[in-house]
Amino acid sequence: MRQRWLAVAASAALMVSVTAGCGRDDSGGGETAKAVEEGKATGEITVWAMGTEGEKLGEFAKAFTAENPEAKVNVTAVPWDSAQQKISSAIAAGQTPDVSMIGTTMQGEFAKTGALDPTPADLFQKDAFFPGAWDTTVVDDTPYGIPWYVETRGIFYRTDLARKAGFPDGPTTWEDLTAFAKALQDKAGAKWGISLQPGKTGSWQSILPFGWSNGASIEADGKWTFDTPQMAEALTYYQSFFKDKLSPADLPQGALEPAFVKGEIGAFMSGPWHVGILNEQGAKGKFAVAPMPTKQSSTSFIGGSNLAVFKDAKNRDAAWKFLAWLSKPDVQVKWYQAVSDLPAVQSAWDDPALSADPMLKVFGTQLESAKAPPSFPTWTQLAATFDVEAEKVCVAGADPAAALKAVQSQAESIGTGS
Amino acid sequence: MTRDRVAKLSLYAILVAGLLVVVGPFLWMLLSSFKTEAEIRSVPPTWWPSTWSLGNYRDLFDRLDFPQYFANSAIVAVLVTLGNLLFCSLLGYALAKLDFPGRKALFLVVLGMLMVPGMVTFVPQFVLVSNMGLANSYAGLVLPFLAGPFGVFLMRQFLLAVPDDLIEAARVDGAGEWRIFWRVVLPLCKPALATLGILTFLSSWNNFLWPLVVATTDDKYTLPVALALYAIGQNRIYYGLLLAGAVVVVLPVLIVFLALQRHFMRGIATTGLK
Numbered sequence: 001m002r003q004r005w006l007a008v009a010a011s012a013a014l015m016v017s018v019t020a021g022c023g024r025d026d027s028g029g030g031e032t033a034k035a036v037e038e039g040k041a042t043g044e045i046t047v048w049a050m051g052t053e054g055e056k057l058g059e060f061a062k063a064f065t066a067e068n069p070e071a072k073v074n075v076t077a078v079p080w081d082s083a084q085q086k087i088s089s090a091i092a093a094g095q096t097p098d099v100s101m102i103g104t105t106m107q108g109e110f111a112k113t114g115a116l117d118p119t120p121a122d123l124f125q126k127d128a129f130f131p132g133a134w135d136t137t138v139v140d141d142t143p144y145g146i147p148w149y150v151e152t153r154g155i156f157y158r159t160d161l162a163r164k165a166g167f168p169d170g171p172t173t174w175e176d177l178t179a180f181a182k183a184l185q186d187k188a189g190a191k192w193g194i195s196l197q198p199g200k201t202g203s204w205q206s207i208l209p210f211g212w213s214n215g216a217s218i219e220a221d222g223k224w225t226f227d228t229p230q231m232a233e234a235l236t237y238y239q240s241f242f243k244d245k246l247s248p249a250d251l252p253q254g255a256l257e258p259a260f261v262k263g264e265i266g267a268f269m270s271g272p273w274h275v276g277i278l279n280e281q282g283a284k285g286k287f288a289v290a291p292m293p294t295k296q297s298s299t300s301f302i303g304g305s306n307l308a309v310f311k312d313a314k315n316r317d318a319a320w321k322f323l324a325w326l327s328k329p330d331v332q333v334k335w336y337q338a339v340s341d342l343p344a345v346q347s348a349w350d351d352p353a354l355s356a357d358p359m360l361k362v363f364g365t366q367l368e369s370a371k372a373p374p375s376f377p378t379w380t381q382l383a384a385t386f387d388v389e390a391e392k393v394c395v396a397g398a399d400p401a402a403a404l405k406a407v408q409s410q411a412e413s414i415g416t417g418s
Numbered sequence: 419m420t421r422d423r424v425a426k427l428s429l430y431a432i433l434v435a436g437l438l439v440v441v442g443p444f445l446w447m448l449l450s451s452f453k454t455e456a457e458i459r460s461v462p463p464t465w466w467p468s469t470w471s472l473g474n475y476r477d478l479f480d481r482l483d484f485p486q487y488f489a490n491s492a493i494v495a496v497l498v499t500l501g502n503l504l505f506c507s508l509l510g511y512a513l514a515k516l517d518f519p520g521r522k523a524l525f526l527v528v529l530g531m532l533m534v535p536g537m538v539t540f541v542p543q544f545v546l547v548s549n550m551g552l553a554n555s556y557a558g559l560v561l562p563f564l565a566g567p568f569g570v571f572l573m574r575q576f577l578l579a580v581p582d583d584l585i586e587a588a589r590v591d592g593a594g595e596w597r598i599f600w601r602v603v604l605p606l607c608k609p610a611l612a613t614l615g616i617l618t619f620l621s622s623w624n625n626f627l628w629p630l631v632v633a634t635t636d637d638k639y640t641l642p643v644a645l646a647l648y649a650i651g652q653n654r655i656y657y658g659l660l661l662a663g664a665v666v667v668v669l670p671v672l673i674v675f676l677a678l679q680r681h682f683m684r685g686i687a688t689t690g691l692k
Contacts, residue, residue: 046635051651055481076636079646082627089631092541093548097634103652151653254657258461273653281456305652 031142033118041318042070046097048087050080052339053101053148053305060338064325071318084380091115091310098313099322102145102306104136105383108375110308111139112417117309117316119143123324132302132370133344139375140418145308146327149341152300152363152370153209155290156274157267158260161188162288165266170290174213174237177293181246184266195256195268196241198249199391204373204383205301206269207390209292210234212299212371219374222418224382224411227404234295235393235400242394249395257281271303272342272363289362302370304344342367377417385410444668451475451661458657474662486637487644491623492670494559494640498622499615501564506614507607509565510573511599515585525574531567544631554634563622569614576610577603612681616674623671641667 041064049057054077061073076097078086084106090096091113102110110116119137124146126134133147155177157170165183167176181193197203208218214237216230241247248265257274259265261283278287292300307326309319325331332343333351342354342363349355349364373379389407392398446465450458451474453467478484512518513525543562544553552558580603588598604611629640636644645663649656 051648055648074635076634077647079630079643079650080652081646081650082630085627086631089541089544090634093545093553095548095553095634252461254459255461257459271653273651277654281459 031118031140033120033142036120036123036317036320040070041068041321043315043318044072044074045099045315045318045322047073047075047322048078048097048100049075050078050083050101050103050305053341054078056339060335061322063331063334064322067325068318068321071322073322088113094312096310096312098315098319099307099309101148102308104133104147104303104306104372104375105380107136107144107306107308108139108377108379108417111142111144111375112377115310115312116144117311117313117320119146120320123320124327128327128346129344130302130346130367130370132367132372133304133306136302136372136375137306137308139377145306146323147344148305148307148326149332149335150302150304150344150367150370151271151273151342152302152366153205153269153271154292154300154362154366155194155267155269156260156278156287157184157290158188158190158263158283158286159288160286161190161263161266164188170288171293172290174293174295178240178244178246181241181267182244185246188266189263190266191264192248192259193246193266194241195251195260195265196238196247196394197269198242198247198251198394199387199389201384201387203390203394204386205303207235207238207386208371208373209300210238210295213292213297214295215297219376219416222416224376224408224416226386226411227401227408232401232404235390235404239393239397239400243397257283260287272340272360275359276340289359291362291366297369298366300366300370302367302372304342374416378414381414382407382411447661447664447668451658451665453658455656455658458661474658475666477659478662478666481648482644483637487639487641490556490559490629490638491640491642493556494629495619495622497556497560498563499619501560502566502569502618503611503615505565506569507573507604507611508599509570510577511603513570513574514577515580515582515603516595528567528570528574532571540627540631547632553632554638556638558632559629559638559640562628563625566618569618572614573607573610576607580606609681612678616678619674620671623667 047057047061048054054075058073058075061075065071065073078101083101083103087096087100087102087106087110091110096115119142126143129147130150133150134143137143137145137147155170157180159168161184162168162170162180165180165188167180167183171177171180177194184190184193197206211218211231211234214230214234216228216234218224218226218231242249251259256265256268257277258281260268260278261281275289278284292298307323309316309323313319326335327345329343329345329348329351332345332348333353335341336343336348337353342360343349346368354360354364373383386407389398389403393400393403446463449465449467452470452472453464454469454471454473457464457468509528513521513528547553547558547562552561584602584606585598588602593601624642625640626642626646629638630643630646633639633643636647639647645660645667649660649663
């Protein structure tokens with residue numbers, strides 16, 4: 001609660017500095033990037049990175065300084081928990097580092113402050129990255145920063161139970177998924193066929209993929225469009241799992257994995273990090289991952305993190321060179337081997353370290369078409385509204401179309417922020 | 419006789435139940451910090467670790483530069499506490515016992531500051547501190563917290579109860595204002611000072627957002643910030659690491675509290691504040 005207030009205060013401060021015009025150029029689109037000088041990187045590069053990335057990047061960057069002996073990379077680890085507050089306060093006070101890791105969903109808000117440097121086109125090729133990941137860096141048609149690593153969502157399921165249920169290869173379509181969850185309960189003895197997130201924080205990451213798979217888009221011509229028949233159909237479908245008692249609506253935090261290991265929950269929707277958690281909990285070899293079920297398409301959510309350079313960077317050119325190094329395919333593979341972050345650069349996936357793993361293959365294929373919400377500055381604010389409405393739909397059985405109308409009217413009053 | 423016993427027994431039953439509610443989570447934190455990650459997450463949860471493991475602590479001390487963060491936390495908390503004890507008692511004394519023009523207005527300002535939530539001033543305060551060139555320094559971590567309206571208010575309320583005659587007597591004996599404050603007033607304030615000290619120490623020790631934002635390199639992080647670094651990931655929480663960290667952070671506070679407990683209780687009883 002406290003932190004949410006602070007985030008609001010910090011964003012408000014940013015908004016004020018933007019609207020007051022002291023937030024540098026706020027021209028609204030079409031900013032052009034300066035070129036980066038040729039040659040090796042020199043000088044000190046300060047980098048903020050969150051979590052494991054912050055812990056391991058300093059050591060990893062030694063290979064970069066070996067190639068660029070006159071450069072030095074100083075990494076400061078930042079807790080994920082409050083990275084948003086830290087970065088927005090730093091922007092407000094002009095205390096930014098050269099480079100920072102930025103969660104994909106925060107990108108719009110930060111780019112809009114005018115504090116991020118546009119990506120120099122001579123150094124990075126858009127096509128090298130997964131398209132959904134690249135799109136998260138683009139605000140008002142200008143890319144600010146580059147995708148660093150990605151993640152996406154699929155359907156985790158117990159292979160033994162799936163065999164008993166008559167779906168040895170998992171579900172492939174929407175009809176399948178419902179039948180699959182039913183059969184897991186009726187034939188394979190699971191208490192719950194599948195566990196889907198019943199609204200609450202971050203549930204949009206589970207729900208929007210169903211909308212996208214049904215041809216919905218929450219943005220058209222620079223406007224929010226939550227209130228479409230396609231999205232309503234997707235949300236109704238999502239709700240059916242709770243109505244038909246196929247998914248629990250009140251699973252306590254941390255209860256999912258043990259229940260999955262015991263076979264009480266037959267399947268759930270999540271991202272690559274769950275492979276590690278399940279292996280730790282003793283489910284190794286007992287589960288597999290299926291891509292998002294198809295309606296019109298099989299479209300998942302793409303998340304992960306970007307890297308951005310600040311306009312106030314003391315060592316801008318070296319910073320961009322460091323980012324160029326981090327997005328080389330072979331470096332991306334090595335980074336995956338160091339911290340298990342999935343490469344944002346597509347060609348890195350041809351390396352046997354990734355292509356030989358069947359579960360990664362599913363995520364890899366899914367990433368090619370995976371989408372992210374538009375990087376409008378107001379997205380994080382709207383996501384919270386969406387999650388609240390989604391909870392009403394999943395837990396209290398509210399009408400999906402009415403919930404989407406509520407999100408849409410909120411979206412229209414908040415606007416896109418661009 | 420038996421009625422007394424029943425009353426006593428039921429009183430104890432209520433007290434024990436209350437104690438369990440209060441101590442239970444701490445006990446679980448302590449015991450679980452010795453469990454493996456899988457056991458912490460197991461449903462139904464266990465009380466006693468099935469196998470005792472120091473893995474979480476080893477992980478914590480291996481991955482974090484503990485002495486550095488601990489020293490940062492201690493330096494900041496001690497300086498902030500000393501500052502509050504000195505400045506708040508000085509101002510509290512002036513507001514309670516000295517007669518000067520604008521005293522009422524000054525007191526109203528202090529009260530007004532009590533009503534302003536910290537979140538409102540957070541960003542401006544950070545901008546101010548960094549404009550002064552104090553970002554990423556101990557001064558930046560300590561200065562904004564050296565005195566606070568709450569402490570001033572607490573000291574003033576306590577000092578109001580000190581009889582004027584005592585101060586008058588000292589004045590008649592020829593003591594200067596400074597000497598009166600130092601030799602007569604402060605020794606009387608021990609319970610209030612202990613209360614203020616422990617509350618300030620606690621809030622400084624637990625302060626998370628300010629050090630997180632002010633420290634731009636991790637060698638200036640304090641313990642709570644450092645613990646959040648690796649225990650909370652983008653998509654998952656490492657409960658073992660978090661619990662072991664919580665135990666380590668709580669211990670010093672517990673020691674300070676036990677040392678000052680006697681005064682603390684008296685302070686709360688006499689000022690009616692907490």
